Amino acid sequence: MGANADRVPVLSVRGLSKTFRSVRGADVAAVDDVTFDVAAGSCFGLVGESGSGKSTVASLVMGMVRPDAGSIVLQGEDIAHLRGRRARLIFDRAQMVFQNPVGSFDPRHTLGCGVAEGLRNRGMAKKPAEMRARALMQRCGLAPELFERFPHQVSGGQCQRAAIARALVCQPALLICDEATSALDVTVQSQIVELLEGIREETGMAQLIICHDMALVQRMCDTVAVMCAGRIVESGPADQVIAHPRHDYTKSLIEAVL
Numbered sequence: 001m002g003a004n005a006d007r008v009p010v011l012s013v014r015g016l017s018k019t020f021r022s023v024r025g026a027d028v029a030a031v032d033d034v035t036f037d038v039a040a041g042s043c044f045g046l047v048g049e050s051g052s053g054k055s056t057v058a059s060l061v062m063g064m065v066r067p068d069a070g071s072i073v074l075q076g077e078d079i080a081h082l083r084g085r086r087a088r089l090i091f092d093r094a095q096m097v098f099q100n101p102v103g104s105f106d107p108r109h110t111l112g113c114g115v116a117e118g119l120r121n122r123g124m125a126k127k128p129a130e131m132r133a134r135a136l137m138q139r140c141g142l143a144p145e146l147f148e149r150f151p152h153q154v155s156g157g158q159c160q161r162a163a164i165a166r167a168l169v170c171q172p173a174l175l176i177c178d179e180a181t182s183a184l185d186v187t188v189q190s191q192i193v194e195l196l197e198g199i200r201e202e203t204g205m206a207q208l209i210i211c212h213d214m215a216l217v218q219r220m221c222d223t224v225a226v227m228c229a230g231r232i233v234e235s236g237p238a239d240q241v242i243a244h245p246r247h248d249y250t251k252s253l254i255e256a257v258l
């Protein structure tokens with residue numbers, strides 16, 4: 001756990017629900033009465049099979065999908081129903097890293113330009129924005145020459161490091177990683193995990209890790225919640241949940257990877 005952990009919830013989710021309506025009548029309750037907290041300096045794991053609702057939780061927290069019910073309190077403010085410009089301000093406080101880093105960058109721009117873009121969009125002049133982007137890329141383990149490379153000219157691991165640097169430009173209080181290491185080989189995955197842990201220690205940010213890999217959760221997370229068909233079926237300290245799972249669904253997830 002991060003040295004700055006002080007148990008202040010950066011994110012408090014209460015009774016969050018979202019059903020995707022279908023014209024053909026097959027509605028999907030993607031998120032159903034979900035409640036959890038993510039404390040400053042801590043790492044919270046949201047695990048579950050494909051389709052259990054993990055990414056929808058992330059989209060709801062980031063304001064990309066509107067909830068049917070519930071509250072999402074980010075740094076003390078309920079952001080569940082913000083609209084327009086105020087909703088976009090969520091990105092100053094929470095950022096996301098995705099599974100496919102290459103696809104998350106504009107192929108026409110260099111990685112450096114992509115990392116600096118968030119600062120430029122917030123009104124910073126080109127020179128200081130580039131300097132800050134270079135420093136962040138270096139912190140994320142990227143050699144200076146990679147600043148000028150295009151996304152397709154670097155490895156998946158290097159591109160994911162750049163995506164993490166880009167997420168850090170606005171010093172978010174919350175970083176959501178949605179299967180951020182799933183597409184990487186084991187060695188690179190381990191390096192990215194170390195990078196995320198280091199950043200958490202340094203900044204005291206809260207991290208929400210979305211994945212289906214219990215081994216990764218055991219390594220990274222303080223707390224874990226297990227999602228099944230939109231609901232949290234089990235949650236608690238990661239070591240405890242993994243050592244003594246109560247729910248059959250959790251047992252099957254653990255047996256699949258450990």
Ligand SMILES: Nc1ncnc2c1ncn2[C@@H]1O[C@H](COP(=O)(O)OP(=O)(O)OP(=O)(O)O)[C@@H](O)[C@H]1O
Pocket residue numbers: 020021028029030048049050051052053054055056057212
């Ligand atoms: N925009 C959408 N419209 C309709 N249904 C959706 C939409 N987004 C997600 N769903 C459905 O909601 C359910 C939960 O999907 P979600 O992507 O949140 O699961 P997940 O646990 O993140 O899965 P994965 O690990 O495969 O990404 C699925 O049944 C999915 O088909």
